[in-house]
Amino acid sequence: MTRRRSLALRLIVYLAIAQMGGMLLLVPITDFLISASGMAPGWEVAPDDWGEHRIYGLVAGSVTRAETGEAILEPSAALGAYLETNPQARYAAFDCSGVVLRGSSRELVDALGGLDRIRATTLKFKIPGDPDPRARGFLRRAPAASGACAIAAYSYRFAWDDLFAVAALFLTPHSAAVVAPAVLCALAIAWIVVRRGLAPLRSAAADVAAIDVNTLHRRIDVEEAPKEIAPFVEAVNDALTRLNAGMAAQRRFTANAAHELRTPIAIMRAHADNPDDAVFRRDMKRDIRRVQTIVEQLLATARFSMRDACADVDMDLGEAVLAMVADYTPLVIESGRRIEFEPPSEPTIVRADRWALECVVANLLDNALRAEPEGGVIEVRALSTAVVEVVDHGAGVPLAERDKIFEPFWRRDNKSNGTGLGLAISKTLAEQMGGSIGVDATSGGGATFRIGLRKSVVAPPIASFGRVEPQRAEGSVGARRGTA
Template sequence: MIVSLAAAQFIAIVFLVPIMEFFISISGLGASTIAPDDWGEYRLSALVQTSLTRAPDKSVRIEPTAALRNYMEANPQAGYAVFDARTKAPLPGSSPALVAALAGLERIDALAIKFRVPGDEIGRARGSLRLLETPVGRYAIAVYGYRFAWDDLYGVAKLFLTWHTAIVIAPGILGAALVAWIVVRRGLTPLRAAAADIASIDVHTLHRRISAQQTPKEVAPFIDAVNHALSRLDAGVAAQRRFVANAAHELRTPIAIMRAHADNPDDAAFRRDIKRDIRRVQSIVEQLLASVRLAAHCEPAIDEFDLCPTILTLIADITPLAIENSRNIAFEGPPCRISVRLRKWALECVVTNLLDNALRAEPTGGVVLVRVSAPASIDVIDHGEGVRPSEMERVFEPFWRRDTTGNGAGLGLAISKELVESMGGSLSVEQTPGGGATFRISLKES
């Protein structure tokens, strides 16, 4: 972060100021004293410098390079002249008109001047003379009539990116880096303290929260988000602990009964009771597995299938249990095919659980009705005690049971609702006309 701040400050100091000055001048906005054409001076001056050559007799003259000739062809109004820094004598190759205009140069001792030739018909023409160190010595280079072109940006950049510029701005950059280091270190101190607090939190100390006192306003939302995440995690772990404790309690009862029956296998009711207890244990285990499977997001691939044959297969599987308990199951299907795309195992788990609940709620000799209708819904209808209006939402809470002395772990409807919602559907309950409960699964048609 400190390096990034220092780099940003370096770029702002070195590039932003000249770039802004450049755009202000060429746009005509503001009160800039630099005209757009002034930026063309540096390229023409650089081209003239590269054209200075020393002859075998040690004399220096201007031998225009190809780049300088091309520039003069594109800008015929331009001119250039080079003067000896000591004698003020013009070098061969200088523009005669410009030498004549600067005839009084020997009486001037200046490092740089801006000028305009009197009587020049080109109103926007400008001139510049600078005393420069060139590869062949110290000379005053005068350029005149230059015009701005986008190619001049390279020359302007070279003007600013020099060792002199680096030396001048180095103290400012170092000072800015030092200030950034101090500010960042001071500002991140509360964050480091919060990180230490977070690192000390484990599954046994999820109740702890990170203090947001003395933290910068920019960091406070992060601390609040971490605290909210810890609250959700703490609630989730607490729910899992209650889940495990309740599941263990629910399993302990049928296992104890099975163990008691095993001690007296000659009892006449042994086979009936043992089958009932095995079904109860199996139901609890399947519900627990479904819950874990849902929480772990380890679902298999999505299946596409016809809804009616799938439901009929489930009804056929559970019919022997219904007959054994003196109940019947009726099925009503739609006149057309209903195709769905979802996890088949999840739907089978939900429908099986609803059928099991309905058979237990249905009076002896009654009929549980399963209805499949378009676009993609499944109704499981019983005619038992039904669900009171005040219990419509509570029936989907984990481990909630109206009768705590009856069979069942209170997990089935909660897990069923989660499974249906994970498939993009909904599970609801309403009262059956004439008494009973109707559970409706609404799915998305493929």
């Protein structure tokens, strides 16, 4: 189990990093920008003053000792590279007795005169008579480990690389010790502010935790939520609305299914008490089919709720639909109707789930069987365009109801047979397979349901169906079948 991260702690850490960065870097950068922009004419720091820190470190790093133990100034590779870019720069170093270290600039030493003997931490100067308006110099106490007591430099220039040297001055233990109390105080204040700021989110979480299957009608108060988390709260409320609607639909379905099952079971019990009745076998088969249909719809609905994805495979559309027509042939004959099947003009391979396709075709055949007048013909066509048509010649579907019939639990009236789930399940299955389903009017009266499927990229076999005129004898099955 992964450990959950605290949002409050994350905000505090980010705030601490931002504060440290601002205090250690923003102040010198702002100072530099003001001096470089010239917006403050009386500003004591000029842009070239920011180059002091870099040359100071280069000169201090160039102080070394000769074989005799004498401290000398021998330019390092870094100082040599700096002088190539800034040939006008001068530098010098002095020991604690005021003796000039060998390697110092004689011009700068002569110009300084006795200034090297002044005991000062830092001294800024400009050589009198120097025509260069940008020229400036400094005399500073040298680091104890350098072997010198004072370092001087003159006529240095600012470069963008000098900003790294300036930033390094602030990234020291001393700076951290100075800044730490202010940062800790700010973090303590930030912790209190963040805790209070996230209080509405914790309150919303408590409201969500109190909602269960029996209180799905409750909603989280959006009015008290801050603007930043209001979209999240609204999304949770919308999810609860959808969940409540789904649970209500499941309850309606359970009630309708129980009601629908009660009648055929009661009839079956009555028939079982009179097994010698002449119509016992016929009525028993009819009631068993009705119970089976309801159970299959229950299983299909449960499969949707478990989010089972369709296992699409490549299949021959004509063979798949023909198998379903063959399965329904005994029911059609027993009901006093006929059925015709027209295969596609050429082999058609579709990408679909076999169980889902059989469920959709079965639902449409059930509807057609109920709608087709006695003695009529149900037509089933599998087209080479990956479309299946189931045609009946009954009362048809009015134009205003052609969208409603695919809604769950919709029935035209209370006298209608079924639970109102067959077409809704068919629509869901067709869409899960990447297809579609719709209904149009049959020429001469009735309804024509069409299932659109996806064609497979697999090449179909060479063999195709031929056309054979259907048989029209009463109670027979007409088919246009070919041989493979």
